Amino acid sequence: MQDTHISLAHGNGGRYMRELIDEIFARHFAKLDDQADAVPLSLNGGEVLFTTDGFTVQPLEFPGGNIGSLAVHGTTNDLAVAGAIPRYLSLNAFIEEGMEIAQLERIIISLAKAAKEIGVDVVAGDTKVLRRGEGGGLYLATTGVGIRDTNLNLGLDQIRDGDVILVSGSVGDHGISVMLAREQFGLRGSLHSDSASVLPFTQALTGLDGLRFMRDPTRGGLATVCHEIMRATNMGIRLQQPDIPVSEPVQSVCDMLGYDPLFLACEGRVVAIIEPAQAEQALAQWQALPDGGNATIIGQVVAELSQLVLVTEFGGERILDELEDEPLPRIC
Amino acid sequence: MQDTHISLAHGNGGRYMRELIDEIFARHFAKLDDQADAVPLSLNGGEVLFTTDGFTVQPLEFPGGNIGSLAVHGTTNDLAVAGAIPRYLSLNAFIEEGMEIAQLERIIISLAKAAKEIGVDVVAGDTKVLRRGEGGGLYLATTGVGIRDTNLNLGLDQIRDGDVILVSGSVGDHGISVMLAREQFGLRGSLHSDSASVLPFTQALTGLDGLRFMRDPTRGGLATVCHEIMRATNMGIRLQQPDIPVSEPVQSVCDMLGYDPLFLACEGRVVAIIEPAQAEQALAQWQALPDGGNATIIGQVVAELSQLVLVTEFGGERILDELEDEPLPRIC
Incomplete structure (x- = not known):
C-alpha cells in the first residue's frame, strides 16, 4: 500500500x-x-x-x-x-x-x-x-x-441480602488517564489506563458456589454498577469508602479537578457479588493473581437500605445518587 | 423521554x-x-x-x-x-x-x-x-x-468452468435511489431502493445439488462480485449485457449522469453460481417467488477467459475492469 x-x-x-x-x-x-x-x-x-x-x-x-x-x-x-x-x-x-x-x-x-x-x-x-x-x-x-459452562448460574436475580461486594483493583485509572491524555495538564506522571482482560479474575471465581454476579465498571464507574444492582434487586448498598482502592495519583487528580473516582470508567476491573461465607476465599483467589494485589472487599448489599450509602473514613455517611451526565465523555 | x-x-x-x-x-x-x-x-x-x-x-x-x-x-x-x-x-x-x-x-x-x-x-x-x-x-x-445445514457446501472454491450465473432481480436500484435522494435532481419518480431480505431467494436454491456459490452485490455492484469470483477461481466471466435486468428509470439516470449500473450497489439482490444442468430449475424457482419476476440467467464462468467480458446487444465485447473508486460513496 x-x-x-x-x-x-x-x-x-x-x-x-x-x-x-x-x-x-x-x-x-x-x-x-x-x-x-x-x-x-x-x-x-x-x-x-x-x-x-x-x-x-x-x-x-x-x-x-x-x-x-x-x-x-x-x-x-x-x-x-x-x-x-x-x-x-x-x-x-x-x-x-x-x-x-x-x-x-x-x-x-x-x-x-x-x-x-x-x-x-x-x-x-x-x-x-x-x-x-x-x-x-x-x-x-x-x-x-x-x-x-451450562452449570453456571450468575445474574442480578441471584443477588441476596447481605451478599458481599468485591472489586478486583483500583478504580478510575482508565477515566483519569484518558482525560489527562486528552488535555494538556502536564500531570501524566505514572498514570496509565487499567485497560486489560479481566478473564483471569472472572475465571478465578466461577468455581465458587456462592458467586452471584460479576460486572465490569466501565462508563459511569463503580457507583453506576451499584445503582444497576440496586435497581434490579430493590435493595440498597453500603460501601466502605476507605476500603475502595484508588491509586494515589488518581486521587490527587480527582481532588484537584473535582471528580469522584467512583464515577469514573475502568476498563480492566471486575465488581463481584458473592455470598458472605465465600467472600474471603474469593478475595484470596483474586489477590493471588499477578494483577490482584489491590483486590478488596468494599461493601455489602443491604435489603433495608434503598440508597447507595458510602461510609466515610470517620464513620459519616454520604449518599451517592445516580449519575446523570458523566464528567468525562468519550472515555470508551 | x-x-x-x-x-x-x-x-x-x-x-x-x-x-x-x-x-x-x-x-x-x-x-x-x-x-x-x-x-x-x-x-x-x-x-x-x-x-x-x-x-x-x-x-x-x-x-x-x-x-x-x-x-x-x-x-x-x-x-x-x-x-x-x-x-x-x-x-x-x-x-x-x-x-x-x-x-x-x-x-x-x-x-x-x-x-x-x-x-x-x-x-x-x-x-x-x-x-x-x-x-x-x-x-x-x-x-x-x-x-x-451442515450438508450445504457453498464457496468460491466450488465454482467450475462453465457454471451459470444468475441474478435475482434488476441491478443498481439502491445506488441510484440513494444518490437521487441525496442530490436535488428532481428526478426521483418511481425509483426506490431494492433494500430487502434475500432469504426467500437463497432458501429457494439451497436444496439444489448443483448450487456452488451465492453473493449479494452490494458495494461495487454486480461487476465487483464477478471480479471477486475471478480472483478466487483464476477463471474469467462472460456476461450477456441484454440479459442483465436494469430498470428503465435506473438506466435513464445512468445514461444521463454517466454511471454504469453494473458497478452500483444493490441491497436486495443475489448473484448465484450453479452448474449448467440445474440453471433452468434455479431460475424457475426464483421466478416463482413474489419478487422474482426479473430474475435471469446473465452469463457463465469461462476458464479460457481471464477477464470480465460483457457481450453487448450487437455482439461486441467490452472488458469491465475492477473498480478503483466507486462513483457513489456512502451508499450503505
Missing part, C-alpha cells in the same frame, strides 16, 4: 478497499476470512454467549492502551463477567478520511495482540470510510461470542 | 443513556436484554455462521428504506447468501449529538420491523453519542449469527 493517509476511495468496494483490508487488517488476523460473506464458528461444550460494544475514545492512543486494545478488552470483558470464555470477535472500523495509515496500523496491531493474549479470534470484519470531519479519526465496534 | 434531540449526556452511562436505551431501543426489541453483559444464544441444528457490517448511508432515509432497515438487510443477507438462516443480531449505534430523537426512533422502528419480518432477534446492543459535527447523524453496525 503506497498511500500514507486514508481517502474515501478506501471505503468504496474496489481495489483500494481490498488492499486496505488485506494489508492493514487481514494480515494481522490469522483467522479472518475476508473472502467469505459469513464464517462458521466452532462452539462445542457449553452455552453460547453474545455481546457487543462500540468505541469512540478520544484520543485514539493513551497511556496504557489505544482504541484497538480497548475494543478487544471492552467486549471480551463483557463475556468474561458473564462467566464465559471469549472465543470469537467481529470488528467494524469506521475510519475518517485523512487518518494516517501508520496510526491505523499501530491500532490494529495492538488490537490483534490483545486478542491473541486472550485467545479470541477476530473472524469477521467490515470497514467504512467517513468523510473528513465526520469521523473523529476512528470508531470501532466489536461483537463477541463466548462459551459458558 | 422529554428531550427532542440527542445530547452528549445520552451517551455517558447515566440516567439519560438508560432512558434513551429503554425508550428508543429496548422498547422495540422484545428479545433485547439491556441489563445483561452478554446474552445466551440458542443454536441447535446446524453450523453456526457469523458476519458483520457497518452502515454510513447518506441520507439516513431514502425511498424504499432507511439506515435501520438497511442494517438488518445488509447483515442478514450476508448470512443468507452463505446458505444460513439468520437467527440473532447485535446492534451498535453511533449517534451524533443534535440528532432529532423522532428521526432516530423512526429508524429504529424500521429496523425492528425488518428484523421481525426475517425472524431474526436483536439480542445485544450498544449506543455511543458522538460530538456534533463528528457523526454524520447516525452510523450503525450489526453483527449476525445464523444456522446453516
